[in-house]
Amino acid sequence: MRTEQQRPWEPASWQGFPAAQQPEWPDPLEMENVLTELRAVPPLVFAGEARSLQSSLAEVARGDAFLLQAGDCAEAFGDFSANAIRDKLKIILQMAVVLTYAAGLPVVKVGRIAGQFAKPRTSPNERLHDVELPSFRGHAVNDAAFDAESRTADPHRLMRAYHQSAATLNLIRAFTKGGFADLNQTHMWNQEFVAGSKQGQRYEAMARQIDRALRFMAACGVDLARDPVLHEVDFYISHEALLLGYEEALTRQDSLTDDWYDCSAHLLWVGERTRQVDAAHVEFLSGIKNPVGVKVGPLASADEVIALCDRLDPTNEPGRLTFIARMGAEQVTEVLPALVRAVSKEGRTVVWACDPMHANTFTTSTGVKTRRFDDILTELRGFFSVCQQEGAPPGGVHLELTQEDVTECLGGSEEILDTHLHEKYLALCDPRLNARQSLDLAFQLGEMLQES
Numbered sequence: 001m002r003t004e005q006q007r008p009w010e011p012a013s014w015q016g017f018p019a020a021q022q023p024e025w026p027d028p029l030e031m032e033n034v035l036t037e038l039r040a041v042p043p044l045v046f047a048g049e050a051r052s053l054q055s056s057l058a059e060v061a062r063g064d065a066f067l068l069q070a071g072d073c074a075e076a077f078g079d080f081s082a083n084a085i086r087d088k089l090k091i092i093l094q095m096a097v098v099l100t101y102a103a104g105l106p107v108v109k110v111g112r113i114a115g116q117f118a119k120p121r122t123s124p125n126e127r128l129h130d131v132e133l134p135s136f137r138g139h140a141v142n143d144a145a146f147d148a149e150s151r152t153a154d155p156h157r158l159m160r161a162y163h164q165s166a167a168t169l170n171l172i173r174a175f176t177k178g179g180f181a182d183l184n185q186t187h188m189w190n191q192e193f194v195a196g197s198k199q200g201q202r203y204e205a206m207a208r209q210i211d212r213a214l215r216f217m218a219a220c221g222v223d224l225a226r227d228p229v230l231h232e233v234d235f236y237i238s239h240e241a242l243l244l245g246y247e248e249a250l251t252r253q254d255s256l257t258d259d260w261y262d263c264s265a266h267l268l269w270v271g272e273r274t275r276q277v278d279a280a281h282v283e284f285l286s287g288i289k290n291p292v293g294v295k296v297g298p299l300a301s302a303d304e305v306i307a308l309c310d311r312l313d314p315t316n317e318p319g320r321l322t323f324i325a326r327m328g329a330e331q332v333t334e335v336l337p338a339l340v341r342a343v344s345k346e347g348r349t350v351v352w353a354c355d356p357m358h359a360n361t362f363t364t365s366t367g368v369k370t371r372r373f374d375d376i377l378t379e380l381r382g383f384f385s386v387c388q389q390e391g392a393p394p395g396g397v398h399l400e401l402t403q404e405d406v407t408e409c410l411g412g413s414e415e416i417l418d419t420h421l422h423e424k425y426l427a428l429c430d431p432r433l434n435a436r437q438s439l440d441l442a443f444q445l446g447e448m449l450q451e452s
């Protein structure tokens with residue numbers, strides 16, 4: 001760990017620490033050239049936006065707002081179109097409006113989008129029959145196809161990830177500020193394949209009530225046209241800060257405050273595999289001023305969590321640090337209470353969010369990676385009850401979902417069964433909720449929020 005005598009933090013200081021999950025780039029010189037290019041490109045976000053997100057997260061930490069962080073496990077180079085971006089935004093906006101309506105709380109919207117291109121892997125290699133190849137590490141590194149060329153890490157992919165992130169964010173900004181996210185448009189966010197379902201109809205009914213409420217306010221003389229909060233949405237982007245060379249290259253000094261911000265996203269998190277307190281990823285996050293997240297799994301101890309608070313948020317700034325608990329449906333009520341209690345006992349203000357996806361993944365007898373909708377709900381319920389019991393606000397959720405009509409997660413009211421999984425399984429990495437399941441989840445989550 002850094003001691004007082006050591007040099008102050010700089011974007012490259014992580015290089016003096018052990019860095020897990022970094023790909024083997026075959027040609028270091030080629031990699032260096034790409035990083036030089038990345039150091040010169042414009043930032044994707046600017047410091048003021050990261051500060052706004054942090055103040056919204058401070059409200060979440062106080063229990064005055066709720067965090068909805070959602071998107072793909074891994075974004076894909078091949079899944080890059082205006083329609084895909086628009087429809088992903090639709091489902092997140094739908095979920096947010098359902099939650100706002102149910103809980104009467106503002107919802108802070110953060111996508112796993114516009115940069116979520118790198119994946120940590122349990123094993124560095126993958127074996128199929130007699131062939132062993134490097135694991136797929138996300139489109140910023142290599143390709144998922146199982147052949148030697150596809151699996152070789154290619155630094156030019158970092159540049160492509162940057163450009164795809166820029167174009168994605170550009171469209172997100174246009175949609176969220178240019179009228180698409182207007183509260184008068186709630187009906188438009190219901191995709192066709194969702195609209196006919198039970199939850200799609202429930203959503204329509206809610207959207208009609210919102211219309212009535214807006215007409216009522218207008219009739220009372222409120223000038224709705226002039227109030228930007230009804231017509232625009234703040235939508236933030238986030239990804240796992242995994243490839244530290246890329247993150248370092250996009251880290252810039254803010255001219256107003258002289259602080260360093262990782263301008264590849266508003267919020268960066270470290271995953272369950274890279275959250276060691278004295279290693280490179282946490283070192284990197286410790287010096288950037290963006291709000292940061294840490295995934296915590298069932299093996300995390302109270303001491304580790306407190307050490308992460310000390311390291312990442314030494315001045316206890318509300319909104320700076322979000323713990324994303326991913327404990328599993330069975331373990332959440334056993335493991336999480338001690339962590340929440342330890343953090344409260346230290347007088348720390350953090351956001352507690354629940355990722356009910358990653359500890360509920362399993363492989364079926366036919367070899368398909370999936371998750372059960374019911375396990376996801378059970379973990380969420382467990383999370384809410386732990387927060388209530390420990391007197392901490394249930395701050396938010398972290399979900400893997402897609403706008404598409406996929407069959408990747410089991411169950412939900414449309415009852416996706418084992419035998420359906422092969423029908424439309426498009427995930428590059430982990431199985432995602434489809435848009436119907438996501439809306440279904442939002443309604444159930446709304447009820448949990450209401451009860452809490």
Ligand code: PEP
Pocket residue numbers: 073120270271272273295326358430
């Ligand atoms: C992920 O968020 O896709 C992920 C790999 O999560 P975790 O670090 O919690 O396993």
Ligand code: CO
Pocket residue numbers: 073074358400429430
């Ligand atoms: Co995942």
